[in-house]
Amino acid sequence: MILNLDDCEAAARSRLPRALYGFAANGSERGASVRANARSFERWSFVPRTLVDVSSVNLATSLFGTPFAAPFGIAPMGGCALFAHRADLALAQGARERGIPFVLSAASSVPLEQVMRAAPGSWYQGYLPGDETRLGALLARLRSAQVGVLVITVDVPIASNRDLDRRQGFTIPLKPRLSLAVDGLLHPRWLCGTFARTLLADGIPRLPNFGGEATGRPIIATPTAAARSDRDRFTWAHVAFIRRHWGGALVIKGVLSADDARLAREAGVDGLIVSNHGGRQLDGAAAPLDVLPEVLEAAGGLPVCLDGGIRRGTDVLKALALGARLVFMGRPMLYAASVGGQAGVEQAIGLLQSEIKTSLALLGCTRIGELRPFHLRTA
DSSP states (O other), X not given: OOOSHHHHHHHHHHHSOHHHHHHHHOOSTTOHHHHHHHHHHHTEEEOOOOSOOOSSOBOOEEETTEEESSSEEEOOOSOGGGTSTTHHHHHHHHHHHHTOOBEEETTOSSOHHHHHHHSTTOEEEEOOOSOHHHHHHHHHHHXXXXXXXXXXXXXXXXXXXXXHHHXXXXXXXXXXXXXXXXXXXXXXXXXXXXXXXXXXXHOSOBOOOSSSSSOOOBTTSOOOGGGOOOGXXXXXXXXXXXXXXXXXXXXXXXXXXXXXXXXXXXXTOSEEEEOOGGGTSSTTOOOHHHHHXXXXXXXXXXXXXXXXXXXXHHHHHHHHHTTOSOEEXXXXXXXXXXXXXXXXXXXXXXXXXXXXHHHHHHTTOSBGGGOOGGGEEEX
């Protein structure tokens, strides 16, 4: 029985091959940042108000001129095709049906044009190269596809140390191994419902959304020198270039530093997402909730969102009370897609909406905009 997002993870863990579940769940190195993200919410307690008429509670909010039914969205995630057949579409369409934002990862397997047709209003997240020619080609493609919000992830200049993944035989690019084959055979629902179905319908998943053309290498192929993204050369100068050539909303994801928030504001971006990449990059990086107040102060009025560690409606409310405009989550929604496709995603969204509505009423609020820091105290 699935009653909450933790149940989605438990169901996915039993359905997915061990190495694949680990790829989603693991952090880098010792996993310190993954644990810190979860613990950060436990350091805050609620101070509810009573005798308030909460017979009608409204979760609606808006960002960049777009209304949303709830104050959370689905974070960008790569490699989703390994977890469910056309998972990128399931996530995008589930989010659109439920009225929340969805961010398509550059490391997705469905061409962004197809996603935008199926779920207009989806955002695009890029791991961008330090090369203005290639940046210009990608921006032209995004404009042609009518992408309105571009999210630049800035905390992945190079790949992290993913020890646990390597121990389980899971690498990027994905390399066929006997251990992975045995792992797949031991999970027949995934083998038939995802692996075989994807191969028969689409072939080996590819990565078509990194550049200006809707072509991409198979996930099992080592990238050529020409295909490497040069993310280690991407700097604030390239952000300035994008700002000059991009008329849509521009969001920086991966900020943990107040100084970087100031630089982003000076560069003319439209919003920030405080994130440590779900603990998958620099192990020991600060939990986003812990640095949210100082980033907000430095952002000078820019809308600041948060990503990392969200699992319950009360987590969402704590982040919003501290000043976040929206929160994003990845793993729970991917688990939901792996178990139930689009229907599973919509179920997970509905469960979280219900939790937020209940907890907001118990806190003595009827609207998201009523949340303030005085609703919290340090535990």
